[in-house]
Amino acid sequence: MQHIKINVGLLGCGTVGSGVAQVMLERADHLEKRSGIRLELKKVLVRDAAKARTIPSSLMTTCPEDIIDNPDIQIVVELIGGLDPAGEWILHALKNGKRVVTANKYLLAHRGSEIFSAAAANLSCVCFEASCGGAIPIVLALTRGLLANEIKSVVGILNGTCNYILTQMMHNGKPYSTALAEAQQAGFAEADPYMDVSGLDSGHKLAVLASLAFGADIRPANIDIQGIAALQDVDLRYARELGYVCKLLAIAQQQATGVSLRVHPALLPVSHPLASVNGSYNAVSVDGSVAGRTVYFGRGAGAMPTASAVLADILEAAMNATVPFFASHPLLNHRQPVAIIPPTEVHTRHYLRITALDKPGTIHDITGVLGRHHISISAMTQHEARAGAYVPLVITTHEAMGGGVTSALAELGQLPCVSGEPAHLRIWDDYE
Amino acid sequence: MQHIKINVGLLGCGTVGSGVAQVMLERADHLEKRSGIRLELKKVLVRDAAKARTIPSSLMTTCPEDIIDNPDIQIVVELIGGLDPAGEWILHALKNGKRVVTANKYLLAHRGSEIFSAAAANLSCVCFEASCGGAIPIVLALTRGLLANEIKSVVGILNGTCNYILTQMMHNGKPYSTALAEAQQAGFAEADPYMDVSGLDSGHKLAVLASLAFGADIRPANIDIQGIAALQDVDLRYARELGYVCKLLAIAQQQATGVSLRVHPALLPVSHPLASVNGSYNAVSVDGSVAGRTVYFGRGAGAMPTASAVLADILEAAMNATVPFFASHPLLNHRQPVAIIPPTEVHTRHYLRITALDKPGTIHDITGVLGRHHISISAMTQHEARAGAYVPLVITTHEAMGGGVTSALAELGQLPCVSGEPAHLRIWDDYE
Numbered sequence: 117m118q119h120i121k122i123n124v125g126l127l128g129c130g131t132v133g134s135g136v137a138q139v140m141l142e143r144a145d146h147l148e149k150r151s152g153i154r155l156e157l158k159k160v161l162v163r164d165a166a167k168a169r170t171i172p173s174s175l176m177t178t179c180p181e182d183i184i185d186n187p188d189i190q191i192v193v194e195l196i197g198g199l200d201p202a203g204e205w206i207l208h209a210l211k212n213g214k215r216v217v218t219a220n221k222y223l224l225a226h227r228g229s230e231i232f233s234a235a236a237a238n239l240s241c242v243c244f245e246a247s248c249g250g251a252i253p254i255v256l257a258l259t260r261g262l263l264a265n266e267i268k269s270v271v272g273i274l275n276g277t278c279n280y281i282l283t284q285m286m287h288n289g290k291p292y293s294t295a296l297a298e299a300q301q302a303g304f305a306e307a308d309p310y311m312d313v314s315g316l317d318s319g320h321k322l323a324v325l326a327s328l329a330f331g332a333d334i335r336p337a338n339i340d341i342q343g344i345a346a347l348q349d350v351d352l353r354y355a356r357e358l359g360y361v362c363k364l365l366a367i368a369q370q371q372a373t374g375v376s377l378r379v380h381p382a383l384l385p386v387s388h389p390l391a392s393v394n395g396s397y398n399a400v401s402v403d404g405s406v407a408g409r410t411v412y413f414g415r416g417a418g419a420m421p422t423a424s425a426v427l428a429d430i431l432e433a434a435m436n437a438t439v440p441f442f443a444s445h446p447l448l449n450h451r452q453p454v455a456i457i458p459p460t461e462v463h464t465r466h467y468l469r470i471t472a473l474d475k476p477g478t479i480h481d482i483t484g485v486l487g488r489h490h491i492s493i494s495a496m497t498q499h500e501a502r503a504g505a506y507v508p509l510v511i512t513t514h515e516a517m518g519g520g521v522t523s524a525l526a527e528l529g530q531l532p533c534v535s536g537e538p539a540h541l542r543i544w545d546d547y548e
Numbered sequence: 549m550q551h552i553k554i555n556v557g558l559l560g561c562g563t564v565g566s567g568v569a570q571v572m573l574e575r576a577d578h579l580e581k582r583s584g585i586r587l588e589l590k591k592v593l594v595r596d597a598a599k600a601r602t603i604p605s606s607l608m609t610t611c612p613e614d615i616i617d618n619p620d621i622q623i624v625v626e627l628i629g630g631l632d633p634a635g636e637w638i639l640h641a642l643k644n645g646k647r648v649v650t651a652n653k654y655l656l657a658h659r660g661s662e663i664f665s666a667a668a669a670n671l672s673c674v675c676f677e678a679s680c681g682g683a684i685p686i687v688l689a690l691t692r693g694l695l696a697n698e699i700k701s702v703v704g705i706l707n708g709t710c711n712y713i714l715t716q717m718m719h720n721g722k723p724y725s726t727a728l729a730e731a732q733q734a735g736f737a738e739a740d741p742y743m744d745v746s747g748l749d750s751g752h753k754l755a756v757l758a759s760l761a762f763g764a765d766i767r768p769a770n771i772d773i774q775g776i777a778a779l780q781d782v783d784l785r786y787a788r789e790l791g792y793v794c795k796l797l798a799i800a801q802q803q804a805t806g807v808s809l810r811v812h813p814a815l816l817p818v819s820h821p822l823a824s825v826n827g828s829y830n831a832v833s834v835d836g837s838v839a840g841r842t843v844y845f846g847r848g849a850g851a852m853p854t855a856s857a858v859l860a861d862i863l864e865a866a867m868n869a870t871v872p873f874f875a876s877h878p879l880l881n882h883r884q885p886v887a888i889i890p891p892t893e894v895h896t897r898h899y900l901r902i903t904a905l906d907k908p909g910t911i912h913d914i915t916g917v918l919g920r921h922h923i924s925i926s927a928m929t930q931h932e933a934r935a936g937a938y939v940p941l942v943i944t945t946h947e948a949m950g951g952g953v954t955s956a957l958a959e960l961g962q963l964p965c966v967s968g969e970p971a972h973l974r975i976w977d978d979y980e
Contacts, residue, residue, distance in 0.1 A: 120876070139696060139838060149884075150763060151695050152876040245693065251839035253685075253693025260869070261677065261685025263583050264571060264859030331582060389845065392824070406571060407683035407846060407856035413821065414842035424839035427696030435873040437692070444552070444584040445867075452581075 125183035128196035135419030215433040219246035225323035236443035243429035251421035252414035265404030267329040276396035276417030277312035315343035326368035332454035340459040342380040374455030382544040460519030465543035489520040557615035560627035567851030647865040651678035657755035668875035675861035683853035684846035697836030699761040708828035708849035709744035747775035758800035764886035774812040806887030814976040892951030897975035921952040
């Protein structure tokens with residue numbers, strides 16, 4: 117059997133880059149045995165060549181041109197992240213006819229179409245399995261395995277840091293700040309966790325996946341994004357009593373008038389397939405018109421799980437499995453416009469916690485506000501308290517429109533019998 | 549954008565074939581919008597052309613040559629099942645340069661290598677996502693998404709009929725015969741359920757998946773297969789009390805001395821990710837050296853879920869995504885021999901139910917037999933009974949070798965204090 121020899125250059129050698137380099141250097145024989153491809157790591161771009169690494173120093177360079185302009189390199193792997201210079205280097209490499217592998221969800225969420233067009237124009241390809249869901253082959257599922265389906269929804273737990281924090285809050289009753297500090301100590305959260313806990317990272321990944329699901333060019337600006345930093349442990353405790361767990365969900369849903377796109381903490385029934393995805397695991401549930409529901413689980417973070425996806429993409433590009441259709445694949449290029457449903461018009465169920473004065477007329481006033489905004493109560497709990505004190509009133513609603521709930525929350529906050537802003541979480545139980 | 553036009557012929561128009569034809573006839577525009585491929589259904593082979601169908605009669609034929617020798621047809625889809633004539637027709641179609649899509653696990657399990665070689669020799673391809681796991685893109689995951697991994701294990705619930713029956717037995721306490729009869733009435737089991745309940749269908753699927761996982765040519769004869777027909781509801785009830793559920797598992801495990809391949813009912817801890825896969829759902833858990841554990845869920849049976857996989861394969865073949873590497877892919881062609889570990893040498897935990905005389909010395913005799921065969925007890929329960937009566941003694945063991953347990957069971961059956969054959973199930977809790 118004649119094997120193909122392919123030379124690879126890595127832009128970036130952080131956590132994932134080190135993992136990719138390690139497997140390529142130590143397991144080249146094994147990769148060849150499984151794929152028929154002999155990968156050779158030619159060059160690795162690092163910021164500081166003096167820093168101690170396990171990679172031979174002869175492979176290291178601080179000059180990106182040694183990779184993107186290197187005629188010996190066929191596949192360029194971009195793992196530095198961010199918009200620039202990553203985007204410029206990728207476009208430059210594509211212009212030089214190189215195939216590109218990237219894990220950069222930030223870049224693809226903002227400039228995916230431009231980069232895919234450039235790949236098509238240069239008869240090349242961009243493989244990006246590692247941009248979403250760590251080890252889970254979800255890009256493969258959406259672009260290939262489920263290609264015959266109209267996608268009704270993609271619902272994911274796409275950020276391992278947030279899922280780790282929420283798991284600690286739910287299972288061990290820890291407040292957000294303690295759970296975050298522990299996640300940082302354990303290496304599951306970065307020193308600056310903003311991109312993760314703000315929901316932006318999940319939003320970028322959802323932009324990539326929803327673009328594939330709907331064949332549309334969906335940007336982070338199209339997504340209603342809410343993070344986990346404002347979550348209070350008391351609400352997670354009440355949710356648990358009601359039979360829910362809290363997850364940061366990224367949701368893309370096809371509805372009659374367009375698509376709804378959002379990232380927010382949501383309460384899931386404990387029996388929901390995504391409810392048992394804990395710690396740094398990710399999961400994606402896809403509802404297709406022909407396949408029905410398929411669900412994918414795997415490690416969402418860490419050097420090796422993401423390296424698995426990067427290496428699969430390198431082999432995919434090397435096997436020439438992507439180039440033949442890259443330019444003509446409508447989900448990658450030739451995307452169509454799609455109507456976005458504003459958050460105010462999205463129907464979901466809701467959880468509300470109102471700190472209310474325990475006196476005659478309070479429930480009447482509160483339910484009056486809800487009724488005026490067409491919000492129907494599914495369940496209501498008020499724990500026993502001394503009369504005259506403020507007590508938490510926990511309400512779950514039937515499906516109600518987002519705009520009505522926002523208005524009702526503002527009005528409730530103004531009622532004399534209500535103290536402070538009501539707490540609000542959306543419920544996700546759209547499951548057979 | 550210039551779209552590719554591809555003509556398709558279907559061999560067989562049963563449940564899955566009708567689903568595939570329906571989507572191709574009614575949703576061709578949609579398939580083209582998502583894939584860039586215009587599929588045209590040219591001919592459908594049926595056994596009885598007079599039978600009423602929703603397919604236009606102009607498309608129907610009773611002559612396979614109208615498809616496999618038709619110069620207008622580029623992709624032949626084989627959905628008749630069985631070894632012959634399916635195998636001969638596929639080889640004939642490949643010789644004619646056609647690309648082949650098949651859902652035939654029986655054929656691939658027995659003659660996969662021969663058929664893949666023929667495809668390679670004719671510069672064609674065989675796509676077979678629909679052969680295993682219904683809608684789940686597990687062939688794609690093993691051959692592409694996880695290609696950089698050495699596969700440590702593939703563990704699946706691969707037969708929807710058995711899973712439906714076991715779910716009824718576990719959750720509703722029904723005996724096997726009642727659960728089977730209900731499955732037949734509900735259309736989840738065929739009039740002759742032998743291939744399903746014997747474990748053979750799962751064995752065929754495991755042969756296909758394990759061959760991909762290990763790059764070896766694994767046949768049903770290499771697999772230790774045990775079905776569900778002998779299961780007793782009393783054991784499922786005790787298992788439930790002990791915190792287990794019973795599933796028919798198909799297991800392929802890489803171990804130090806070779807691979808272990810088996811299909812058998814197994815007890816899983818309720819917290820195991822596969823334990824909550826109920827009804828006709830299928831699931832596969834794959835443990836990879838780089839990715840860690842990934843798990844895939846989806847509908848395992850029915851016209852549409854399988855049609856989703858068949859259509860994905862048709863599009864894959866049409867997009868020319870498979871042909872470039874089909875001949876050189878070591879997991880498809882160029883498979884290597886692998887050592888198979890005999891069942892007698894496989895270590896697992898075990899569940900035993902012994903009907904024992906409740907008198908002094910009984911436990912001593914039984915534990916003596918177990919000890920002589922190096923079987924260490926993990927837990928033991930004997931429900932209270934009148935002295936002198938026969939009582940069920942339920943034992944779970946630590947890991948013990950299969951051969952030792954078989955010998956011990958034979959010896960236990962001979963003890964004067966034991967009535968009848970002990971019941972025996974294997975436990976699967978190999979999960980982090």
